[in-house]
Amino acid sequence: MNTQSNTEQYIQEVFSCEKVTKIETIQKLWSDYGEIARYQIKQENCSKYIIAKTIIPSAQKVHPRGWQSDASHQRKIISYEIEAHWYREYAQSCTESHYVPHCYGVRTFSTLLPQCESIILLSDLDESGFTSRKQRLSVEESKSCIKWLACFHAHFMQDTPVNSWPQGLWPIGSYWHLATRMDEYQAMADSPIKRAAHQLDSMLNNCRYKSLIHGDAKVANFCFSSSGERVAGVDFQYVGGGCGMKDLVYFLGSCLTEYDCLMSYQELVEYYFAELNTAMQVSTVLIDPIEVENEWRPLFYVAWADFQRFLLGWSPSHHKINNFSSEITEKGIAIAS
Template identity: 40%
Template sequence: MKKQLGDQHNAVSKEPIQSLWSGYGELFRVYTDNPALPSLIVKAIDLPKVAPKHHPKGWNTELSNQRKLKSYQVEFHWYQHYVARMPIGWAPRCLAAESHGSHYELLLEDLKLVECARVVKTPSNQEIETALRWLAQFHAFWLGTETTGLWQQGTYWHLATRPDEWQAMTSSRYKSAAERIDDILNDCRYQTLVHGDAKLANFCFNETGTQVSAVDFQYVGGGVGVKDVALFLCTVLDFDDPQLSIDSHVETYFEALQAALARYQPNVDASDVCHEWRKLLGLAWADYQRFLLGWSPVHVRVNAFTNKLTLEALDDFLL
């Protein structure tokens, strides 16, 4: 740590936060003796040469291993070259980044120091809306950005990296329409950077739920913003609620997107972006459902509500 941050920082102790997926490394908090930086987060990544033997869903193939290896390299590049370009507070600042062979190490801002490190399992409506506004600002800020060093197509479920899951699907409209869904989403003239894994657990809130930062950028890359919206809503909705509706959440996102585009992309027709992406929300959701139906068809995110929403989208596009 001294090498990256200088002699004024001495590590006093460290505490583990969690192991990374399939034993690819660990995340831990380091406490220092410097009051200017009393703690920081270290993400230490050791990339294996062969696929791990265990996977919770059985997908321990060489392709899945290569996808995971690339995801850590993408995140490393993201923190090195992209994070500092965003407004402060949207994500942890990168304090240092080093790599040696298959070992990567990121030293990141500890969100506890800015009182924005609270992870929630059952979100309030305030927290849902705050995260949707974060997504809207993120998508507006990066609209039209080249994906240099990132995934050309963001998200962990896009079709090109999931042929095994597609093959495992039973015959269905989702399976037969998979390529067309992918093409339509990729052909939209308004592409941005998507977070790529915008689940609730990757958002850290302040105590009141009015501010949020995002973490875990392993699948950041190109795409339409509603891909993130679909995944996020899948992780916060109560699918057992007979009165469930996403309308107010969708309006929150698009109202925030319209305002953020006016701020960050004044030369872009904000209304047209919103119009195009609004049409694609159901299809983006169907794209995610396609992945789930191959990966884990009994997943809680595959249900009557998502079936109805996504099949209506397939009808709209004659798929």
């Protein structure tokens, strides 16, 4: 049975529907590990659309930038298992302020059978009013996503969490943190940032206040309403524990020009902490948002430097390595020293 047939069969099992039709492939997954597709299901007197994320780990390890390895392959395998667990156990607690797709069902694979499929069935965000996708944002447009991040972090905030938290997710959220990127670290030329890498990593990992972080909060992983005021987050392969500044710096670098970052990053950091404060005031989490802000503010520079460390090993000619990011990185290194 081929991939599409397996997915259609699982959809029929979940919805007990009369007919399932594949409408389109939305995108292929990174390194050709599967696809995200839109399906139409027809039930008695109604029809609706759903999204199926079908993961088939490739036997051929092919990475767009040449980083194919067993470590890279295993990281991807685990990331899909974690995303499935996120949708099963955590996503349902998210609210309108940090909207995520509804999960209808998950069929997971065993890491002992790396060619076996995993299928995640999700609500179609287009039907929920999130019809717009963007690659670049203005400074003002970016605030919708920054508010989403602040509300997400406020919702899951922890004070000195136990070592077992967060259960079933990455202990350290984000796809670039040092422990999972030693090949890239070894590839770096000797430099101040390479020498500071472990200090940067330690500061981020050992902060008192942690939340769940999205871990891959680039603009392409947000869906927007037509007005741009409502935002939904997708793609939770690297969700886990950590400092919210990691999400913020990664997001800003993904959607703003170097000039906009230079001119507006301080305004946007202020906006993030204002929204975090507001969200924490109305949440059930009994943590003082001012204490979180005092700890996290300097970690903005540390998180930026940490991501620059990854880029310099992974793709040293990357366009995100520019004068602004290098200046922020120098501040982060100074704080970590």
